[in-house]
Amino acid sequence: MDRIDRKLLNLMQRDASRTNVDMAEEVGLSPSSCLRRVQRLRNSGIIDRIVAILNPTKAERRIKALITVELKLHGEQHMRRFLKIAVAEEAVSQAYAVTGETDVVLMLRLRDMEEFDALCERLFRDQTNVARFFTMMIIRTAKEETAIWL
Amino acid sequence: MDRIDRKLLNLMQRDASRTNVDMAEEVGLSPSSCLRRVQRLRNSGIIDRIVAILNPTKAERRIKALITVELKLHGEQHMRRFLKIAVAEEAVSQAYAVTGETDVVLMLRLRDMEEFDALCERLFRDQTNVARFFTMMIIRTAKEETAIWL
DNA sequence: CACGCCTTTGCAATAAAATTGCACAGATCT
DNA sequence: AGATCTGTGCAATTTTATTGCAAAGGCGTG
Numbered sequence: 001m002d003r004i005d006r007k008l009l010n011l012m013q014r015d016a017s018r019t020n021v022d023m024a025e026e027v028g029l030s031p032s033s034c035l036r037r038v039q040r041l042r043n044s045g046i047i048d049r050i051v052a053i054l055n056p057t058k059a060e061r062r063i064k065a066l067i068t069v070e071l072k073l074h075g076e077q078h079m080r081r082f083l084k085i086a087v088a089e090e091a092v093s094q095a096y097a098v099t100g101e102t103d104v105v106l107m108l109r110l111r112d113m114e115e116f117d118a119l120c121e122r123l124f125r126d127q128t129n130v131a132r133f134f135t136m137m138i139i140r141t142a143k144e145e146t147a148i149w150l
Numbered sequence: 151m152d153r154i155d156r157k158l159l160n161l162m163q164r165d166a167s168r169t170n171v172d173m174a175e176e177v178g179l180s181p182s183s184c185l186r187r188v189q190r191l192r193n194s195g196i197i198d199r200i201v202a203i204l205n206p207t208k209a210e211r212r213i214k215a216l217i218t219v220e221l222k223l224h225g226e227q228h229m230r231r232f233l234k235i236a237v238a239e240e241a242v243s244q245a246y247a248v249t250g251e252t253d254v255v256l257m258l259r260l261r262d263m264e265e266f267d268a269l270c271e272r273l274f275r276d277q278t279n280v281a282r283f284f285t286m287m288i289i290r291t292a293k294e295e296t297a298i299w300l
Numbered sequence: 301c302a303c304g305c306c307t308t309t310g311c312a313a314t315a316a317a318a319t320t321g322c323a324c325a326g327a328t329c330t
Numbered sequence: 331a332g333a334t335c336t337g338t339g340c341a342a343t344t345t346t347a348t349t350g351c352a353a354a355g356g357c358g359t360g
Contacts, residue, residue: 048203
């Protein structure tokens with residue numbers, strides 16, 4: 001994991017659709033040598049996967065919201081049960097167990113408010129062990145970064 | 151944007167490293183026809199970009215935290231100024247303006263607590279117009295999805 | 301329904317890229 | 331110094347992407 005590997009990882013986090021030949025030139029290696037590095041980074045698991053990122057405004061699910069959840073009963077199994085339900089929801093894009101007053105934070109991507117309504121119904125009904133929750137609608141996304149710069 | 155386009159988008163959000171020939175077979179098209187669809191989806195901007203996703207546990211910045219921020223002065227320019235500062239921080243991976251008691255929510259990716267300390271110093275010092283903030287350390291990541299399933 | 305128009309498709313040829321074997325250079329350890 | 335291991339570039343080979351073209355399907359209009 002030297003300077004060139006880092007350079008490659010940063011390049012590929014920005015744009016993984018470039019050809020190997022192209023990237024090889026940028027990092028100053030021959031195509032074959034560059035390819036072998038990328039393969040090594042993939043096999044080692046440092047590069048987890050290569051994916052397409054859609055433009056959310058051109059796709060569905062334009063509305064984003066954050067929800068903080070306080071559970072009634074804390075403890076491993078209760079936490080696990082709630083997370084399992086939340087994670088199964090398509091509208092839930094991120095789900096975290098956190099420290100502090102709040103137990104769980106969810107990030108939602110919604111088509112419309114009907115979907116929000118239905119989701120709340122499923123997640124926050126009596127039996128699901130939720131004491132209370134706070135919804136924050138996202139007004140503006142100032143940054144949303146999947147990359148980890150090295 | 152028909153059934154096959156949606157299928158392609160879902161495929162590529164899962165794994166964009168597959169060859170065109172491979173994907174063509176899966177969606178039941180000839181390679182050339184499939185390629186033209188993908189190119190169209192790219193040119194139209196529905197596919198924003200193709201990127202490598204790193205395994206965070208194998209990279210740096212293992213510690214994640216969420217911060218909710220309440221500003222002293224609300225209003226467009228103050229909000230904008232704070233977001234600008236926050237967004238410039240490498241450790242800030244997501245930044246949102248939200249409705250409710252809280253004004254801003256930040257997602258952090260940290261190397262260690264020293265970095266957290268230094269970041270708070272920069273973001274939450276007097277002149278930056280922050281009334282108060284709450285930190286939630288992320289204990290467990292149950293879901294973290296970049297995809298928008300169609 | 302017939303017609304023209306537009307889009308999408310598959311095939312085949314071509315161009316470009318990825319992949320592999322191989323020999324060599326540099327670093328490290330003994 | 332010698333042995334070993336890793337990484338490199340070159341060249342040959344295989345695989346993939348790309349493009350022209352003719353045909354098929356869909357759609358609205360007369």
